[in-house]
């Protein structure tokens with residue numbers, strides 16, 4: 001049987017969401033490990049004053065593509081951007097482009113989605129469900145299509161504790177929901193959203209579940225694979241360890257903790273942290289594309305792409321390794337020394353938010369105000385609290401995913417493909433991965449230079465000295481206000497001191513006796 005790279009040789013591939021985190025890694029890996037691939041058609045929209053061509057050429061200049069550039073400096077010739085706004089009718093693809101795509105595309109990878117947890121339902125539905133349906137309609141017109149791979153999420157069915165590799169009945173018939181929301185005003189939709197999403201925490205997981213159902217409906221006409229990654233993190237090995245380019249999911253939390261801003265968060269120390277490296281997800285996706293096209297399974301195959309059941313790691317361990325990594329490789333200009341703690345106790349968390357977040361923010365803003373600058377810390381903390389409030393649902397509980405199809409797929413790969421498209425997470429060394437992840441956030445998200453680490457360490461020492469000085473001043477202040485002025489406080493103070501003194505004398509006497 002043809003190897004994965006042999007299969008992709010001469011093939012035309014259509015990718016949505018190529019400018020996103022996972023899409024970029026997919027494009028890079030295809031170009032690097034399947035160098036004979038014919039053309040990659042990327043559906044891209046113009047954004048922030050940039051045309052789609054400018055966006056794609058900027059993307060190809062990014063460090064992620066360094067290895068491909070080395071192997072083949074002309075790799076950009078294989079990339080053809082196609083203008084498309086997925087929320088528009090017929091995906092806003094021109095008739096000429098439709099003609100071109102329908103005549104030559106062999107395989108589709110559908111990565112585009114809104115992954116925001118606070119997306120209004122109508123917009124999430126438009127992009128995650130309606131656009132998926134429109135892409136499926138386009139796929140059906142393609143003369144040479146061999147596989148349609150849809151990227152879903154392991155949390156699409158997070159209302160269940162155990163999740164098999166099947167498509168569960170949708171919470172509502174997608175078409176009925178689309179039809180009824182069409183005429184409703186946004187304010188009404190906002191009001192009924194909590195009732196609609198039910199046990200799911202947000203519109204993202206809800207619409208991703210509906211999208212799976214829409215995809216499944218076409219499985220008699222198309223060969224379909226559905227990939228369900230859990231929490232996608234920085235790369236493990238490829239193209240280099242620790243690559244990450246966004247603040248989503250845990251990355252923003254790690255950065256906020258490394259900067260000393262985040263000191264407390266609600267999470268369950270003993271719950272499995274189902275992180276999955278982005279390169280693992282992409283290797284599995286490409287292998288699933290190959291398998292779907294070659295074996296043409298009768299029903300859509302679902303691949304739960306998770307680590308918890310195979311090589312579990314827990315939030316408590318993540319906290320420990322993130323903190324020790326940022327102490328070894330500090331971020332520049334930290335607000336305080338990194339020292340975040342996770343707790344599942346609501347009251348404890350609220351206490352630490354008050355003492356370790358709001359109080360220092362208040363003092364710092366006061367300092368900014370007094371020095372004629374604009375206060376900003378409270379605003380940053382409010383945004384942080386909103387973000388972690390949306391993530392806590394995922395860090396406070398456990399899920400169990402069946403990953404038989406991932407194992408089945410692995411068993412079909414040749415030894416060579418298993419190495420080139422490695423998704424065997426049993427080999428993942430978590431402490432090393434987390435260290436590279438934290439360094440990756442420093443280098444690639446914050447664009448900080450590793451040569452500045454000595455200065456960053458010096459800054460942490462300065463913060464430690466400020467803390468010692470502040471604590472001493474606080475003690476002196478308490479002394480002045482309470483002890484020196486009130487007879488009762490003085491009596492309590494003398495009582496505590498004499499008690500300590502008695503204890504000391506007792507221990508000294510008993511240790512002399514035993515000697």
Ligand SMILES: CCCCCCCCCCCCCCCC(=O)SCCNC(=O)CCNC(=O)[C@H](O)C(C)(C)COP(=O)(O)OP(=O)(O)OC[C@H]1O[C@@H](n2cnc3c(N)ncnc32)[C@H](O)[C@@H]1OP(=O)(O)O
Pocket residue numbers: 115116117118153154155230231232247248249250252253254255256257265267315318319322323340342383386387390391394395
């Ligand atoms: C040590 C502790 C260990 C414990 C550690 C537990 C971790 C527990 C993780 C669970 C993780 C589950 C993940 C589920 C798995 C999926 O299914 S994956 C889908 C994942 N999706 C997400 O993570 C999206 C979540 N994010 C959101 O929904 C929105 O970003 C939020 C949180 C509502 C914030 O919205 P917003 O306030 O409008 O801010 P947003 O527009 O996103 O960003 C504004 C700017 O701030 C920047 N920014 C965003 N976040 C940050 C940040 N944290 N810091 C600095 N800047 C930031 C942005 O880059 C952006 O910059 P510009 O582009 O404007 O220059």
Ligand SMILES: NC(=O)C1=CN([C@@H]2O[C@H](COP(=O)(O)OP(=O)(O)OC[C@H]3O[C@@H](n4cnc5c(N)ncnc54)[C@H](OP(=O)(O)O)[C@@H]3O)[C@@H](O)[C@H]2O)C=CC1
Pocket residue numbers: 016017018019020021022023043044045047084085086087110111112113114115127151152153154208228229230231232233248249
């Ligand atoms: N990140 C994660 O932890 C996880 C992600 N997933 C799934 O993986 C897939 C990729 O996620 P990820 O790469 O992280 O997401 P990103 O937010 O990084 O990328 C989303 C992509 O979708 C594109 N897109 C969004 N709206 C439109 C639109 N209206 N028209 C055209 N393109 C649009 C974006 O383009 P533009 O650059 O123009 O905005 C971008 O390329 C998604 O389906 C997501 O549900 C699943 C589990 C976890």
